[in-house]
Amino acid sequence: MFDGLKDKLNSFREDVEETAEEAADDADESADDADESTASANAAETETESVAVDDTDADDSAAATPSETDVTTPSSDESDGDDADDSGDASSSGPGTLKRAAAFATGKVIIEEDDLEDPLWELEMALLESDVEMSVAEEILETVEETMIGETRKQVETTGELVERALHDALVDVISVGQFDFDERIAAADKPITIVFTGVNGVGKTTSIAKLSEYLADRGYSSVLANGDTYRAGANEQLQQHAENLDRKIITHEQGGDPAAVIYDGVEYAEANGVDVVLGDTAGRLHTSDDLMSQLEKIDRVVDPDMTLFVDEAVAGQDAVMRAQEFNDAAAIDGTILTKADVDASGGAAISIAYVTGKPILFLGTGQGYEHIEPFEPEELVDQLLGNDE
Numbered sequence: 001m002f003d004g005l006k007d008k009l010n011s012f013r014e015d016v017e018e019t020a021e022e023a024a025d026d027a028d029e030s031a032d033d034a035d036e037s038t039a040s041a042n043a044a045e046t047e048t049e050s051v052a053v054d055d056t057d058a059d060d061s062a063a064a065t066p067s068e069t070d071v072t073t074p075s076s077d078e079s080d081g082d083d084a085d086d087s088g089d090a091s092s093s094g095p096g097t098l099k100r101a102a103a104f105a106t107g108k109v110i111i112e113e114d115d116l117e118d119p120l121w122e123l124e125m126a127l128l129e130s131d132v133e134m135s136v137a138e139e140i141l142e143t144v145e146e147t148m149i150g151e152t153r154k155q156v157e158t159t160g161e162l163v164e165r166a167l168h169d170a171l172v173d174v175i176s177v178g179q180f181d182f183d184e185r186i187a188a189a190d191k192p193i194t195i196v197f198t199g200v201n202g203v204g205k206t207t208s209i210a211k212l213s214e215y216l217a218d219r220g221y222s223s224v225l226a227n228g229d230t231y232r233a234g235a236n237e238q239l240q241q242h243a244e245n246l247d248r249k250i251i252t253h254e255q256g257g258d259p260a261a262v263i264y265d266g267v268e269y270a271e272a273n274g275v276d277v278v279l280g281d282t283a284g285r286l287h288t289s290d291d292l293m294s295q296l297e298k299i300d301r302v303v304d305p306d307m308t309l310f311v312d313e314a315v316a317g318q319d320a321v322m323r324a325q326e327f328n329d330a331a332a333i334d335g336t337i338l339t340k341a342d343v344d345a346s347g348g349a350a351i352s353i354a355y356v357t358g359k360p361i362l363f364l365g366t367g368q369g370y371e372h373i374e375p376f377e378p379e380e381l382v383d384q385l386l387g388n389d390e
């Protein structure tokens with residue numbers, strides 16, 4: 001699952017590590033040169049420099065200027081750069097050189113904006129190639145950059161750990177937008193609960209309804225299926241097949257009937273028979289169809305569902321993200337079920353949908369069996385993408 005994206009994130013980590021360590025090596029060499037030239041420089045300047053690189057002195061001055069800041073944030077301290085200039089050729093590799101060397105000597109590597117420029121560009125390309133939506137990619141890059149160039153420079157952390165933390169935080173931020181606990185919501189709601197499913201044809205909507213019915217049964221909730229897809233020939237039979245397989249009650253009307261009326265009947269049936277959840281399918285015509293959208297609005301008005309779940313397939317990438325937005329505009333969604341995650345390498349839709357719609361991904365479809373539905377856990381997904389689950 002999402003292997004392509006995983007590889008790309010890993011390349012970013014390697015890029016930054018390589019660039020930062022090359023820079024630190026350069027700094028180390030320049031510092032050696034500086035040591036030689038410093039020997040012939042005047043004593044006052046030598047003393048000033050030693051504050052920046054000497055841990056003991058830095059600790060002593062911690063009350064006024066935190067030692068880590070002294071050691072690791074040279075470019076923010078103009079006077080240190082100037083001192084390096086004054087003391088000889090050490091400045092030829094940039095104002096932060098001596099500080100980088102000092103940090104390197106203590107096992108730290110300082111990340112500077114220049115080091116990140118190329119890797120960040122590569123990361124942006126990688127995210128866009130993975131079908132991550134543009135605004136989401138920008139948000140991720142911004143967070144990664146802020147994390148890496150901000151206060152973290154003060155911390156004792158290897159470059160790899162720093163990159164990982166930056167990526168982890170950036171991804172969790174965008175992926176976990178709007179997250180709520182589906183099981184808790186179901187447990188707390190008055191019964192019957194009506195859940196309506198929207199989305200285009202062929203993405204796994206009907207299968208997802210059946211999977212969710214089974215998921216609910218595993219947690220002790222009964223459900224009735226209502227086929228509001230009165231548009232497509234064969235839709236009744238398709239849902240009927242699932243209902244038979246799972247031994248569930250199904251409510252259907254003739255083809256061409258009013259979808260809102262079918263789901264309404266489902267609710268009445270549930271009320272009369274003590275069924276906990278009504279799962280209502282809808283026609284999956286193109287999201288550009290005004291007719292479909294007005295149908296969804298009517299269902300919203302007539303049935304007033306407790307939850308509207310948008311279903312799309314992970315493999316559709318940016319198309320899925322765009323459709324999520326459009327369906328959300330027509331009938332506000334509460335969350336998404338992203339199907340076929342098991343066959344998606346890019347991960348772009350999984351990364352983008354919550355951020356773009358403001359509504360969480362609640363479940364991933366991970367196969368064709370009824371048991372192949374998993375609650376979506378942002379932290380778990382990010383760990384998996386960063387290879388921490390192995």
Ligand SMILES: Nc1nc2c(ncn2[C@@H]2O[C@H](COP(=O)(O)OP(=O)(O)OP(=O)(O)O)[C@@H](O)[C@H]2O)c(=O)[nH]1
Nearest residue numbers: 201202203204205206207284339340365366367368
């Ligand atoms: N690999 C995989 N296949 C899935 C998943 N979910 C659904 N499918 C398959 O996708 C195909 C389409 O699923 P349906 O449930 O028929 O799709 P639908 O959105 O209801 O489409 P229509 O019935 O045409 O409206 C079926 O072959 C499903 O078995 C999933 O999570 N992973």
